[in-house]
Amino acid sequence: MEAMNPKPFFEGEGGSYLKWLPSDYPLLAQTNVAGGRLLLRPRGFAVPHYADCSKFGYVLQGEDGVTGFVFPNKCNEVVMKLKKGDLIPVPSGITSWWFNDGDSDLEIIFLGETKNAHVPGDITYFILSGPRGLLQGFAPEYVQKSYSLSQEETNKFLKSQSNVLIFTVQPSQSLPKPHKHSKLVYNIDAAVPDNRAKVGAAAVTMVTESTFPFIGQTGLTAVLEKLDANAIRSPVYIAEPSDQLIYVTKGSGKIQVVGFSSKFDADVKIGQLILVPRYFAVGKMAGEEGLECISMIVATHPMVEELAGKTSVLEALSSEVFQVSFNVTAEFEKLFRSKV
Structure with missing residues (x-):
């Protein structure tokens, strides 16, 4: 990768x-x-x-x-x-x-x-x-x-x-004028970010067919992520066989992609594509200018799982399973959860 x-x-x-x-x-x-x-x-x-x-x-x-x-x-x-x-x-x-x-x-x-x-x-x-x-x-x-x-x-x-x-097109030639309103176009920049996905200074907007029915005809989902300078987007993965393609639209930073036997860790800049294979986890860190990305997920209603935050899978694990899995004490487990 x-x-x-x-x-x-x-x-x-x-x-x-x-x-x-x-x-x-x-x-x-x-x-x-x-x-x-x-x-x-x-x-x-x-x-x-x-x-x-x-x-x-x-x-x-x-x-x-x-x-x-x-x-x-x-x-x-x-x-x-x-x-x-x-x-x-x-x-x-x-x-x-x-x-x-x-x-x-x-x-x-x-x-x-x-x-x-x-x-x-x-x-x-x-x-x-x-x-x-x-x-x-x-x-x-x-x-x-x-x-x-x-x-x-x-x-x-x-x-x-x-x-x-x-x-x-030459000045003497003309083309049709657009209709004033259309249900076929959606301004994702103007949409309200998904509150569940806000992590620190990162805002995420996901557009599925529930929000914008016409996109359902493509079988795809669009995701816009905006990170302020030096902000971090906590790691996520898609809990189904859906690949993700990320395009850097603004700024620069670092993107890490981690799977069962391989990982990708690189500096990224505007104009580059990054592929996240199905089930792999991805994390983002913005540089001094911030980082903005538009992503395509090959699914109509992707199940995006967070690895940090109150809605994360780690938060959902029982205390006993967490302590045994990470080989930590109950005290550390409580400390960890207080910071999530």
């Missing part, structure tokens, strides 16, 4: 897309999780596409993002506004496009689960337009007959767009 850094997948005038590659980090493939980071410059546009896995996006920066969804077997397009702190689930099979309608950069981290993907540990995108579009793979004669076009119209349809994946 190690802190993981992305590599460029596409770079252009309108923006870029970075990926964490399973060829660099085989554990991604072994656990079927993946990540990618989209950056759109002002008026940057990511063309319509669909992917082979479910994921969610978290807006890292930007206040004027726009995304459009077309759900399978639906004939209408849903257009939504995006801003910093927004959580936007993208279930498998949805066609989406992304646009930056602001004057500053729009950046979104995507975390997904790839058990049904073509490449384990990677998100494969199927593009609808441009030189890499799906229609380019069909014979022109077939496209001509499918859409009842003339040969000249077919050539114009297939060859007019020379840009690939991400490009800048």
Whole structure:
């Protein structure tokens, strides 16, 4: 296990897309999780596409993002506004496009689960337009007959767009305006933290389908953790076979991951991914600038167990079992519990 850094997948005038590659980090493939980071410059546009896995996006920066969804077997397009702190689930099979309608950069981290993907540990995108579009793979004669076009119209349809994946929309071109309200976007930054998960100067917000029903369609849970400078997040583990992928959104610090026969202990910084395999425990310590993370848990209602605090499993153990297990006296056991 190690802190993981992305590599460029596409770079252009309108923006870029970075990926964490399973060829660099085989554990991604072994656990079927993946990540990618989209950056759109002002008026940057990511063309319509669909992917082979479910994921969610978290807006890292930007206040004027726009995304459009077309759900399978639906004939209408849903257009939504995006801003910093927004959580936007993208279930498998949805066609989406992304646009930056602001004057500053729009950046979104995507975390997904790839058990049904073509490449384990990677998100494969199927593009609808441009030189890499799906229609380019069909014979022109077939496209001509499918859409009842003339040969000249077919050539114009297939060859007019020379840009690939991400490009800048010209001032003379326009895109749909977002709806004012949407049940498909949830601002996790503005949500009230889970009081149960507050430990010292650490605040944790977990978003499941109970809080935000649309995220249930992805089979995922999102967790936002914010630690003040030098704060500690007590160790936790997920009491079910669910892997966790953590992205550092702000600050720096140390993350420790401990399992039955291995452990990971490393300094982490903004922009890195950390994988927590199923049943492993994870602890976090913030640096001088604090530490903030967005995490994906591959479960709709994960059973997160604390290893410290009044709701922890250690607190629940009987005095006799605690003393025998840790080989300590009753006096020390009482002292320990008074500090938990």
